[in-house]
Amino acid sequence: MLSLTQQDIVLNQSATDKTAAISALASELSQHGLVADGYVDGMLAREAQNSTFLGNGIAIPHGTTDTRDLVKHTGVKIHHYPNGVNWGEGNTVYLAIGIAAKSDEHLGILKQLTRVLSAEGVAEQIQQSTDASSLIALLNGETQLEADVDAALIALNFPATDLLQLTAVAGGLLKNHQAVGRDFVADVIAKDASYLGQGLWLASSRQDVQRSALSFVTPLQELQVEDKPVKGLLMIAAGNASYQKPLKQVSQWLYQQQVQRLFEGDAAKISSLFADSSEPQTSADANTAVYKIRNAHGLHARPGAMLVSVAKKFESTIQVRNLQGDGKSVNAKSLMKVIALGVKHGHALEFTAEGTDAGEALNAIGDAIATGLGEGK
Structure with missing residues (x-):
């Protein structure tokens, strides 16, 4: 299976325009014996047909089907442009991924790349990258880009008598998930949770976090803290910036008076609210x-x-x-x-x-x- 290595990436490149960038990638593909010299014509012709800009500062220049016979071996070469390259139509590219493919061998790696590169904040990470090892880890999906939010991190109708018990349960869920250690649990228990509104409370910590993750707990019976209702507690293990996306979603629900959706349905449905929040929803009449x-x-x-x-x-x-x-x-x-x-x-x-x-x-x-x-x- 085709995979990316540090040898496939060249950092800190510059190019006057996308034609120069594509030509440089074609030259490198040729130098490494992946394509014949004429492959650059196919790459430029392909770009003329339709832009290979994917979004998030990424482009994937490659040849046309007519020049596939010039591919000697399937492979990928990547050029990193910290200052960006004008790719036309107002688009700027920070990472150009040159592809040489004899058949569909590259689809697996392209699928992986697009999943990684579509995550929030990836374009900035790519632009600011300074070493090949961290960039390759990012491209191979080894860097956490989405906070963990799954059914195993949700406990509904827990027979708690106060908010502190809910906090301990939420911290325990994260610890059992191996997202946090003991110091995290001790820190969230020692601090007071914050009231967000509509019955929802928030607790968080950055101490002893291995992975960014969210847990959610609801009490069997509604509780009260200083005359405020306790319908549920959201806990955040803030290991990196990936927790910000689901937190923004919660902020949106609060603004739209839609927090009630977190108190309805089973654990799988609640976790899917976070996982699917970036995609449009359709009705049964579609x-x-x-x-x-x-x-x-x-x-x-x-x-x-x-x-x-x-x-x-x-x-x-x-x-x-x-x-x-x-x-x-x-x-x-x-x-x-x-x-x-x-x-x-x-x-x-x-x-x-x-x-x-x-x-x-x-x-x-x-x-x-x-x-x-x-x-x-």
Whole structure:
């Protein structure tokens, strides 16, 4: 399986424009025996067809299908631009990932990269990176980018008689998860929890944290602290900035008077509120269609970009999931998220659209897939 190593990354590069950046990547691919010299023409031609900018400061320049015979070995070379490169249309690239692929061998690593690079705050981390080891750890998913929030960290209807017992239980959940140590638990118990409103309380600490994580506990019967209701306690282990995303979601619920959703449903449903908060939600009345991908090399960058381009023409909310993947739906108008689905030849995609032009959108997507998404039938 294709994997990234420190030898694949060159830090602190500069380029006058994207043509110079692509040419430099092509030269490195050639120097390492991955491609023949003419591959640069295919990379530039591919860029002229459709921008390879993914978002979050990332671009993935690669050749056209016509120049695939110039690929000697599948591989990846990465150039890091701390000052950025103008990629056109107001987009700035801090990391250019040059891809040489003989078939679909690169889809696995591309899926991993897009999942990592779509996380909040990654663009800033990439731009500010100063060593290859930390950057490769980030790209390989070894750096925590999302705080842990799962059903095992949620305890509902605990028979507590006061807020301190809830605090001890929430800290214990994080400790059992191996996210924190004893000093963390001692610190949160020693401090008073903060009242956020609508029955929700917050406790947190940065001491003795191994992984950023959130736990949530509710009492069997509603409690009172200084005439304030205690319906639930949220606890944050703040190991790095990844806890900020779910905390922002809680702030939004507070502002919208929607905290009650945390006190309803089971642990799995509550944890999914955090996990799915970045994706649009659709109702039971939304339109759905399933289409099979016929492209020989799956949804790599070019057909993926074509699919996203079609989806963006419509006002409706459109989600898509790979029925041969992990089952998670993503925004069909985000190239990075679509590529992260890891769609290969023969995979079936389920599209769900909601809005005034939902039916028209699904028909257009079906037609685009049937005609090969820019690559022919």
